[in-house]
Amino acid sequence: MLAGKAPGLQHPNSNSILRGLIITLAYDDVNRTVTKRLLEKIGCEVTAVSSGFECLSALSNVEMPYRVVILDLQMPEMDGFEVAMKIRKFYGYHWPLIIALTASTEDHVRERCLQMGVNGMIQKPVLLHVMDSELRRALQSASE
Amino acid sequence: MQRQVALIKQSLLDQGYLDEQFMELEELQDDANPNFVEEVATLYFKDSARLINNIDQALERGSFDFNRLDNYMHQFKGSSTSIGASKVKTECTMFREYCRAGNAEGCLRTFKQLKKEHATLRKKLEQYFQLARQAGPKETARRPK
Numbered sequence: 001m002l003a004g005k006a007p008g009l010q011h012p013n014s015n016s017i018l019r020g021l022i023i024t025l026a027y028d029d030v031n032r033t034v035t036k037r038l039l040e041k042i043g044c045e046v047t048a049v050s051s052g053f054e055c056l057s058a059l060s061n062v063e064m065p066y067r068v069v070i071l072d073l074q075m076p077e078m079d080g081f082e083v084a085m086k087i088r089k090f091y092g093y094h095w096p097l098i099i100a101l102t103a104s105t106e107d108h109v110r111e112r113c114l115q116m117g118v119n120g121m122i123q124k125p126v127l128l129h130v131m132d133s134e135l136r137r138a139l140q141s142a143s144e
Numbered sequence: 145m146q147r148q149v150a151l152i153k154q155s156l157l158d159q160g161y162l163d164e165q166f167m168e169l170e171e172l173q174d175d176a177n178p179n180f181v182e183e184v185a186t187l188y189f190k191d192s193a194r195l196i197n198n199i200d201q202a203l204e205r206g207s208f209d210f211n212r213l214d215n216y217m218h219q220f221k222g223s224s225t226s227i228g229a230s231k232v233k234t235e236c237t238m239f240r241e242y243c244r245a246g247n248a249e250g251c252l253r254t255f256k257q258l259k260k261e262h263a264t265l266r267k268k269l270e271q272y273f274q275l276a277r278q279a280g281p282k283e284t285a286r287r288p289k
Contacts, residue, residue, distance in 0.1 A: 030188045030223035037172045037180060074222050076215045104223065124163045125225050128172070 001098040023047050025055045026072035042132045052083040068097045093117045097138050145279040152272050182273045188227045195220045214243040225241030231261040
């Protein structure tokens with residue numbers, strides 16, 4: 001799949017919807033580093049964490065209005081779905097937005113994501129323009 | 145010299161050592177993060193060395209805990225995918241299939257090949273980054289046809 005440049009990326013003004021705090025959670029160092037950089041490239045301010053605990057701690061910080069959690073479901077030592085469930089349990093279904101990164105698009109993964117109150121899914125490897133448009137879509141529909 | 149660097153990269157892509165994802169990483173490089181790809185590669189080889197070690201030890205013990213091996217490989221595949229390490233990724237996939245089939249011999253064979261591919265990629269990337277640093281800052285990364 002070739003990645004082209006989405007038109008939105010050329011216009012800094014249209015990035016205002018993306019400006020905001022994001023948490024990215026991935027167990028794997030490489031994935032976490034790449035996802036963080038990718039998000040920063042599209043204009044987000046990112047906190048990268050490597051555990052569900054860190055993620056929930058960051059969310060509980062009232063001084064940092066995180067809007068989105070980018071959740072890598074591919075984590076050997078922890079269950080990404082469990083993290084999503086905990087987020088929804090503590091913070092409800094409207095905030096923060098959760099976008100799951102998954103290696104597979106199998107139906108049962110999709111279904112579980114919907115059940116867990118995940119707002120969007122992106123298949124890995126994550127492409128810049130895909131992250132950009134999925135984030136915009138999720139933020140747009142949340143604000144409606 | 146920049147052309148030499150570009151040619152080396154192209155040959156790594158043509159020979160299948162790297163795939164599109166590597167170029168995606170280059171898109172993330174900019175003036176503020178001029179060595180991003182090399183940093184990620186360094187991180188990858190550090191992590192994967194550890195994983196290889198874990199798998200080596202698990203295999204040496206002789207007891208084939210296919211679940212555990214599959215978990216290691218799932219992780220390995222994930223980071224290999226993120227960096228665009230195409231041949232390594234292929235071996236990871238094959239290893240996981242052998243795990244699911246409970247085929248110990250297949251696992252051992254594939255793992256040997258995987259380590260070979262991994263070492264080759266490491267060497268080639270080291271050469272590539274060294275040259276790239278010598279060549280100086282690039283103009284905007286251009287996608288080869």
